[in-house]
Amino acid sequence: MEKTILARTGNEAMAEAMRQINPDVCAAYPITPATEIMQIFSGFVSDGLVKTKLITVESEHSAMSACLGSAAAGARTMTATSSQGLALMHEILFIVSALRLPIVLADVNRALSGPINIHCDHSDTMAERDTGWIQIYAENSQEAYDLLIQAVRIGEHRDVLLPVCVSTDGFIISHGMERLETYPDAEVQKFVGEYKPVYNILDVDNPITVGSLVLTDYYLEHKRAQHEAMKNSLRVMSEVFSEFGKTFGRTYDFCEKYRCDDAEYILVCLSSTAGTAKAAIEELRNQGMKAGLLKIRAFRPFPAEQITNTLKNAKAIAVLDRSESLSTRSGPVATEIKAALYDACVNKPMQTYIYGLGGREIYIEDIKKVFNNLKDAKCGGQVEYLGVKE
Amino acid sequence: MSKKPEIKTWKDINTGGWIESGTSEHFKTGDWRSKVPIWQEKNCIQCMQCFAFCPDDAIKVTAEGKRTGYDYGFCKGCGICAEECPITAKTIKELQKKGPNVKIDAWDGAKNPEYAEKAAILMVSIKEAKEKHNIK
Ligand code: SF4
Numbered sequence: 427m428e429k430t431i432l433a434r435t436g437n438e439a440m441a442e443a444m445r446q447i448n449p450d451v452c453a454a455y456p457i458t459p460a461t462e463i464m465q466i467f468s469g470f471v472s473d474g475l476v477k478t479k480l481i482t483v484e485s486e487h488s489a490m491s492a493c494l495g496s497a498a499a500g501a502r503t504m505t506a507t508s509s510q511g512l513a514l515m516h517e518i519l520f521i522v523s524a525l526r527l528p529i530v531l532a533d534v535n536r537a538l539s540g541p542i543n544i545h546c547d548h549s550d551t552m553a554e555r556d557t558g559w560i561q562i563y564a565e566n567s568q569e570a571y572d573l574l575i576q577a578v579r580i581g582e583h584r585d586v587l588l589p590v591c592v593s594t595d596g597f598i599i600s601h602g603m604e605r606l607e608t609y610p611d612a613e614v615q616k617f618v619g620e621y622k623p624v625y626n627i628l629d630v631d632n633p634i635t636v637g638s639l640v641l642t643d644y645y646l647e648h649k650r651a652q653h654e655a656m657k658n659s660l661r662v663m664s665e666v667f668s669e670f671g672k673t674f675g676r677t678y679d680f681c682e683k684y685r686c687d688d689a690e691y692i693l694v695c696l697s698s699t700a701g702t703a704k705a706a707i708e709e710l711r712n713q714g715m716k717a718g719l720l721k722i723r724a725f726r727p728f729p730a731e732q733i734t735n736t737l738k739n740a741k742a743i744a745v746l747d748r749s750e751s752l753s754t755r756s757g758p759v760a761t762e763i764k765a766a767l768y769d770a771c772v773n774k775p776m777q778t779y780i781y782g783l784g785g786r787e788i789y790i791e792d793i794k795k796v797f798n799n800l801k802d803a804k805c806g807g808q809v810e811y812l813g814v815k816e
Numbered sequence: 817m818s819k820k821p822e823i824k825t826w827k828d829i830n831t832g833g834w835i836e837s838g839t840s841e842h843f844k845t846g847d848w849r850s851k852v853p854i855w856q857e858k859n860c861i862q863c864m865q866c867f868a869f870c871p872d873d874a875i876k877v878t879a880e881g882k883r884t885g886y887d888y889g890f891c892k893g894c895g896i897c898a899e900e901c902p903i904t905a906k907t908i909k910e911l912q913k914k915g916p917n918v919k920i921d922a923w924d925g926a927k928n929p930e931y932a933e934k935a936a937i938l939m940v941s942i943k944e945a946k947e948k949h950n951i952k
Pocket residue numbers: 853869870871872874875886890891892893894895896897898
């Protein structure tokens with residue numbers, strides 16, 4: 427297949443994927459650092475390059491509400507946001523997943539207020555982790571482009587029918603120019619295929635009720651059905667990853683394992699920090715340390731089995747969380763990993779860190795320090811702040 | 817009338833919980849009432865204001881477009897029909913002409929015998945509805 431090599435920022439890559447997906451409806455409201463995605467996309471709409479109906483609204487709450495309505499009417503629907511914008515969508519996010527509407531959202535990870543900040547951390551999406559959305563974290567522009575295309579197929583699969591959020595690190599990726607390989611429009615169109623909704627509230631010949639009141643008698647059953655859909659998404663994601671690999675030559679997985687096979691010390695992180703970690707690991711390997719990286723892409727559903735299988739042979743594990751849960755214990759990623767290891771009866775020395783909040787830089791030296799500290803790691807270590815001014 | 821959805825286990829729930837339309841017919845909301853509207857046909861001018869304003873579907877209208885009684889299975893007793901009925905306003909105005917300080921409204925007017933005689937809709941207590949008008 428013919429590929430085009432471009433220089434693109436994360437936001438440009440996501441807008442390009444959206445152009446090729448050519449959704450029926452986009453409803454969005456601008457917010458730094460995600461504004462550009464919809465700004466570029468609205469250019470595509472004005473230039474007639476997509477057939478998308480673009481709805482400009484007065485807030486993100488309205489944006490997600492409009493997306494909900496459009497998806498319930500059977501339209502393939504996308505939007506983009508960040509930070510406070512995602513937080514303002516919060517109420518509607520639950521309803522979208524409960525109504526099983528496969529909306530695809532491009533999020534640019536940015537710290538939540540307060541204090542007010544516009545730079546990267548994962549507090550925005552981590553705060554939405556229990557809303558029933560599939561969550562995928564992209565390391566770079568290429569992943570953002572590829573994963574956004576796959577998100578459409580994953581969410582719309584009959585056994586899943588769940589909304590999907592694909593995110594990049596604010597400014598680091600969203601505004602950082604990188605090499606991007608794109609695929610021909612027709613091939614992307616063929617891959618995403620036609621959306622066949624299971625219901626349509628505008629079908630006047632077959633009138634239905636959507637979003638009706640469900641009380642003590644069936645609410646539990648509704649959640650159980652959603653739980654099943656999320657479980658199914660593990661299988662469907664594997665299938666989509668593999669089909670994408672066969673079609674476009676780039677195969678994804680729930681996690682990326684970097685030099686993990688013989689690794690004694692494994693670091694776990696999400697998103698762009700993985701790039702820094704790979705460089706640190708190369709240096710450490712040259713110095714004789716068997717260091718490896720486990721980068722988690724899918725946080726919802728949580729790929730517990732793959733994670734525990736990778737970590738169970740390590741001597742010690744470090745987990746980096748780019749958001750605080752303020753439980754006084756570890757951040758959300760480490761907490762989830764600990765639970766997965768417990769379920770697998772694996773007890774390993776682990777050191778967990780909170781880092782990079784509000785866009786604080788993380789350097790190769792920081793990551794090398796994390797690995798070197800792992801030599802003395804014990805079970806039951808308390809969470810530490812990395813790179814904080816002490 | 818639509819069918820009542822048959823849901824036994826979580827597997828029987830339609831994707832996203834959609835159900836066929838019109839199921840509110842099965843959901844009787846009349847037992848929320850704390851007051852009951854009584855329609856007095858003799859004073860009604862068939863203007864359909866009550867029908868238009870009723871937030872539920874509790875005012876019965878025939879195929880010929882004639883307002884008849886109430887469907888108490890759905891009437892929540894909110895009093896909006898009594899408030900919006902033009903005969904209410906007319907009756908209050910007439911009473912105020914006699915005594916400018918007369919305090920009367922659609923919700924409590926039925927206590928005033930003159931209002932009760934002339935209004936087209938009276939809001940009465942559940943006890944009175946049962947004893948005087950045979951409405952459960
Ligand atoms: S009291 Fe309220 S619910 Fe009942 S008929 Fe009048 S307007 Fe409708």
